[in-house]
Amino acid sequence: MVDDLYQDLILDHSKHPRNCRAMEDANRNAEGYNPLCGDKLKLYVKMEGDVVKDASFVGSGCAISTASASLMTESLKGKTRDEALKLLDKFHDLLTTDTPVTKDLGKLIVFCGVRDYPARVKCATLAWHTLKSALDGVAEPVSTEDE
Amino acid sequence: MSTQSSLIEAGFDVETIRKDFPVLQQHIHGKPLVYLDSAATAQKPTVVVDAIRHFHEVDCANIHRGVHELSQRSTAAYEETRAKARNFLNSNTTNELIFVKGTTEGINLVASSWGRKNVKVGDEVIISAMEHHSNIVPWQMLCEEMGARLRVIPMNDRGELILEEYQKLLNPRTRMVAFTHVSNALGTINPVKEMVVMAHKAGAITLIDGAQAAPHIHVDVQDLDADFYTMSGHKVVGPTGIGILYGKAALLNAMPPYQGGGDMIKTVTFAKTTYADLPYKFEAGTPNIAGGIGLGAAFDYVNRIGLDKIAAYEHELLVYGTEALSSIPGLRIIGTAREKAAVLSFVMEGIHPHDIGTVLDRQGIAVRTGHHCAQPVMDWFHVAATTRASLAFYNTTAEIDALAAGLGKVKEIFS
Numbered sequence: 422m423v424d425d426l427y428q429d430l431i432l433d434h435s436k437h438p439r440n441c442r443a444m445e446d447a448n449r450n451a452e453g454y455n456p457l458c459g460d461k462l463k464l465y466v467k468m469e470g471d472v473v474k475d476a477s478f479v480g481s482g483c484a485i486s487t488a489s490a491s492l493m494t495e496s497l498k499g500k501t502r503d504e505a506l507k508l509l510d511k512f513h514d515l516l517t518t519d520t521p522v523t524k525d526l527g528k529l530i531v532f533c534g535v536r537d538y539p540a541r542v543k544c545a546t547l548a549w550h551t552l553k554s555a556l557d558g559v560a561e562p563v564s565t566e567d568e
Numbered sequence: 569m570s571t572q573s574s575l576i577e578a579g580f581d582v583e584t585i586r587k588d589f590p591v592l593q594q595h596i597h598g599k600p601l602v603y604l605d606s607a608a609t610a611q612k613p614t615v616v617v618d619a620i621r622h623f624h625e626v627d628c629a630n631i632h633r634g635v636h637e638l639s640q641r642s643t644a645a646y647e648e649t650r651a652k653a654r655n656f657l658n659s660n661t662t663n664e665l666i667f668v669k670g671t672t673e674g675i676n677l678v679a680s681s682w683g684r685k686n687v688k689v690g691d692e693v694i695i696s697a698m699e700h701h702s703n704i705v706p707w708q709m710l711c712e713e714m715g716a717r718l719r720v721i722p723m724n725d726r727g728e729l730i731l732e733e734y735q736k737l738l739n740p741r742t743r744m745v746a747f748t749h750v751s752n753a754l755g756t757i758n759p760v761k762e763m764v765v766m767a768h769k770a771g772a773i774t775l776i777d778g779a780q781a782a783p784h785i786h787v788d789v790q791d792l793d794a795d796f797y798t799m800s801g802h803k804v805v806g807p808t809g810i811g812i813l814y815g816k817a818a819l820l821n822a823m824p825p826y827q828g829g830g831d832m833i834k835t836v837t838f839a840k841t842t843y844a845d846l847p848y849k850f851e852a853g854t855p856n857i858a859g860g861i862g863l864g865a866a867f868d869y870v871n872r873i874g875l876d877k878i879a880a881y882e883h884e885l886l887v888y889g890t891e892a893l894s895s896i897p898g899l900r901i902i903g904t905a906r907e908k909a910a911v912l913s914f915v916m917e918g919i920h921p922h923d924i925g926t927v928l929d930r931q932g933i934a935v936r937t938g939h940h941c942a943q944p945v946m947d948w949f950h951v952a953a954t955t956r957a958s959l960a961f962y963n964t965t966a967e968i969d970a971l972a973a974g975l976g977k978v979k980e981i982f983s
Contacts, residue, residue, distance in 0.1 A: 423930040427981055458922050459939050459952040481952060483920035541926060
C-alpha cells in the first residue's frame with residue numbers, strides 16, 4: 422500500500438524539512454532541476470578541508486524530494502567527500518536495484534519503498550544529483566534527465 | 569445521480585458505452601481503474617482495435633502503388649478515412665486534408681513550410697498565453713530563424729484570453745496568429761471564430777490547434793474560416809501516430825513541400841522533380857496506414873454516438889466534478905473559464921501534485937500531474953505543476969465520486 426512509500430519519517434521530513442535555508446558562507450553550491458515536474462532545488466555545502474561541515478537546501482518539491490533533501494543534508498555532515506559519494510551510490514542502488522538493504526544507509530533506509538514506484542525515483546534522487554554537481558564544482562544546473 | 573439518469577433517458581447510456589472499451593474493464597492495484605487522463609490520450613473502443621487488426625491480418629499492403637488486390641484494398645481503406653475526416657471537420661474537399669503524425673507535426677509542417685516562405689525579418693507571429701509547448705516552440709524556432717517577433721495574447725485570472733489585448737497586438741506586420749481551440753491545461757474553450765475574424769481583418773493567417781477540441785466539440789473549419797486546423801487521432805479514441813492537418817487549398821498549393829521522398833512526386837529526374845498535387849505533396853514516404861484506418865473507425869464510432877450528445881454529457885460531468893472538487897477544503901481549481909471543456913486542473917494547499925498522483929494511482933485512479941507541456945501557463949498561475957483530471961464520455965459521476973474520495977485519502981496522509 423501507499424503507506425510503504427510515505428513512511429512516517431518521510432512525511433515528517435517533508436512537512437518539517439531540516440536544514441531548509443540558504444547558507445551565506447557555503448563554499449560549494451549547485452542547482453538541481455527535474456523538468457518532468459518542474460521541481461527546483463538549490464543545495465549549499467560548506468566544506469572544511471575534505472569534510473562536509475554543513476549542508477542545507479532551499480526549493481520546492483514533492484514530499485519525496487523534500488524529505489530526501491532534508492535527510493540527505495542531515496546525513497552528510499561530518500562525512501568526507503569520498504564517503505558522501507559512496508553514500509550516493511548506495512542510495513542510488515537502494516532505489517533502483519534489488520540489492521539487500523544495508524545498515525550503513527542509516528535513516529535513508531526509509532526510502533526503500535521508492536523502488537516500487539519507478540515514476541518517483543527521480544524525485545528521491547534530485548537532491549543527490551545536485552550534491553554530486555556541488556562536490557564536482559559544476560556551474561550549470563543539473564537536471565534529472567542528464568543521466 | 570440525477571445527472572446521469574437524465575442523460576440515460578436522453579439516450580446516453582454510459583454503462584453500455586463503457587463495454588466498448590476493453591481497457592476500462594481492469595483493476596489497478598486491486599481497485600477498478602478510474603481513467604481520468606483522456607486529455608493526454610483517449611482510450612480506444614474495440615472497433616478501432618479491430619480495424620487495425622483487420623488491416624494487419626487481412627489487407628496489409630503499401631498504398632498508392634501496386635496493382636495487386638491487397639494494395640488496392642489498403643489504399644481504399646486509408647483514403648476512406650480522408651473522406652471521413654472531411655465529414656468530421658467539414659472541409660470543402662479531401663485535398664485540403666493532410667495526414668500527419670499528430671497535431672504537433674501539423675503545426676511544424678505549417679511553421680516550416682508556410683512560415684519560412686511567408687514570415688520575414690521584422691514580421692510578427694502571435695500565439696496565446698495558454699498554448700501547449702507544441703504551439704509555442706515551432707513558432708519560436710521560426711521567429712528565431714527568420715528574425716521575426718513572437719507576441720503573446722495574455723489571459724485573465726479565469727484562464728480566458730483577453731481579446732482587447734489581442735486586438736492591440738494585431739498590426740500590419742502580423743503574419744500568423746496561432747492559438748488553441750481548447751486549452752489542455754485549463755480546459756478553456758476559446759472564441760476561435762471571433763479570433764479568426766480579428767486576424768483576417770488585420771490581414772493575418774490563422775492556425776488553430778484542435779488537439780483538445782476535436783474529441784469534444786463539433787468542428788466546422790468552413791464555418792470557422794480557419795486557414796489551418798490540426799488535430800490528433802489518439803485524442804478522438806483513434807490510435808497514436810496519426811492526425812489531420814486541414815489547410816485552405818490556395819494556401820497549401822502555394823506552399824513548398826515539407827518533406828521530400830516517395831509518394832509526394834509526379835516525376836523525378838536528377839535535374840528536377842515535379843511535386844504531386846494536394847494532398848500528396850505533403851505526404852512523403854509510407855504513412856501510418858494502420859493508424860489511418862484505425863482513425864476512420866474512430867470517426868465512425870464518435871459519429872455514431874454523436875458529438876453533440878458527447879459534449880452535453882461531458883458538460884454535465886464537468887459541472888458535477890467542479891462541484892465535487894470545489895467542496896474539498898484547500899483545493900483550488902486552476903482554470904475557471906466560463907466556456908470550458910471537461911478538464912479539472914487543480915492544486916491542493918501544501919501537497920505536491922506528484923504526491924497526489926501517486927496516492928490516487930494506488931487507488932486505481934489515473935490522473936496527470938505536472939506542467940502538462942504548458943509551462944508558461946503554470947508560471948502565469950504561479951504554480952510549478954497541477955493535478956489534472958480530464959473527463960471523457962466514457963467516464964461516470966461515480967468515478968468523480970471515487971476521485972473525491974481519493975483526494976480525501978490524500979489529505980489524510982499529508983495533513
